[in-house]
Amino acid sequence: MTDDHGASAERTRLAWRRTGLSAAAVGLLAARPAFSPDAGAVRWLTAAGAMAGWTALVALAYRRTRGLRARPPLPGRRAVLAYALITVGLAALGGVVVMLQSSP
Amino acid sequence: MTKYAPCGHTFLTPTVNNQRVSGGLSQWFNPESQPTVGRTPDYRFSLANERTFLAWIRTGLALIAGGLACAQFLPPLPIRHLREVIAVALLVLGAVVALRAVDHWARTERAMRLGQELPGSKFPAILAIIVATGALLLVVAVLIRAVKSP
Numbered sequence: 001m002t003d004d005h006g007a008s009a010e011r012t013r014l015a016w017r018r019t020g021l022s023a024a025a026v027g028l029l030a031a032r033p034a035f036s037p038d039a040g041a042v043r044w045l046t047a048a049g050a051m052a053g054w055t056a057l058v059a060l061a062y063r064r065t066r067g068l069r070a071r072p073p074l075p076g077r078r079a080v081l082a083y084a085l086i087t088v089g090l091a092a093l094g095g096v097v098v099m100l101q102s103s104p
Numbered sequence: 105m106t107k108y109a110p111c112g113h114t115f116l117t118p119t120v121n122n123q124r125v126s127g128g129l130s131q132w133f134n135p136e137s138q139p140t141v142g143r144t145p146d147y148r149f150s151l152a153n154e155r156t157f158l159a160w161i162r163t164g165l166a167l168i169a170g171g172l173a174c175a176q177f178l179p180p181l182p183i184r185h186l187r188e189v190i191a192v193a194l195l196v197l198g199a200v201v202a203l204r205a206v207d208h209w210a211r212t213e214r215a216m217r218l219g220q221e222l223p224g225s226k227f228p229a230i231l232a233i234i235v236a237t238g239a240l241l242l243v244v245a246v247l248i249r250a251v252k253s254p
Contacts, residue, residue, distance in 0.1 A: 004148060012151045015158040022165040029172035072147040077213075080157055084206035087161055091168050091199035098175040098191045 009068045016061040019083075026090055027054030030097050046097050053090045057083060142217030153212050160205035163231075167198035197234065 027050045033039060034047035060079050067074035144150075171194030178187045204227055211223045 008148045008151045012155050012158075015155045019158045019162050019165070022162045022169070025169045026165050026172065029169055029176065032172075032176060068151075073151060075144075075150060076154055080154060080209055081206055083161060084157075084202045087164055087168070087202040088199045091164075091171075091195045091202070094168050094172050094195045094198075095192055097172060098188055098195065101175045102185065102188045 006071070009073050012073075013065045013068050016065055020058050020061045023054050023057045023087075023090070026094070027051060030090065030094055033097060033101060043097075043100060046093060046100065049093050050090065050097075053086055053093065056086050060086070141214055142219065145216040149216055150213065153209060153216070156212075157205050157209040160208070161202055164198040164201035164205065167194050167201060171195040171198065193238075197231075201231065 030050035031047035034043045036043075060083055064076050064079040067076060067079075171191040174187060174194060175191035178190075181187050208223065208225060208227070215222050
């Protein structure tokens with residue numbers, strides 16, 4: 001096995017970061033209705049949930065990039081599974097946001 | 105397990121068990137203590153698999169963001185609740201993409217550990233057809249609107 005001097009680990013670290021940026025867009029869009037003047041407690045709760053989900057994703061990515069720093073990089077099974085499940089959770093939360101949006 | 109070849113050299117055979125790569129609740133919380141199938145592949149292949157997973161997750165996140173943007177930025181459409189239907193369809197599609205991403209990641213990881221062919225998938229083609237159909241429907245809707253309005 002030839003050593004790639006951490007290039008693939010760095011590409012993977014950057015991929016985690018890009019994914020975190022995409023998650024930021026989702027989190028902000030899900031939190032946006034809470035900033036309307038007539039936002040109720042439910043909208044604030046969904047916004048808090050979206051922010052919590054986004055924070056969890058960023059924390060997971062941070063943890064994973066620390067594992068990538070090892071030589072050879074540690075396997076990221078738990079991070080991968082948790083990331084996908086939180087993404088599904090964000091989609092479900094988005095469904096609630098859309099439903100709240102449609103009922104003024 | 106260790107076996108001895110007739111010529112006297114020691115070699116290792118991959119120990120195979122029936123645990124899936126992402127199987128069982130206990131593995132979610134303590135994955136490193138659980139045995140996995142086969143042998144650890146070259147870490148560069150595992151990392152490439154992980155990046156493919158992340159690319160799919162980004163696709164899913166983009167679909168989710170698109171659904172949320174539809175609900176918040178589209179004006180009310182002529183057909184009742186059409187806006188919400190489009191938004192929820194995009195959200196569901198995003199969730200399916202995320203679930204399929206982790207499933208495909210696990211199956212690829214397993215295949216690499218066992219030294220098998222990587223799993224093929226019809227999913228990219230299906231997703232492409234769904235997205236293209238949606239885009240075509242929107243084009244038709246825009247054209248009808250343009251013709252109707254003077």
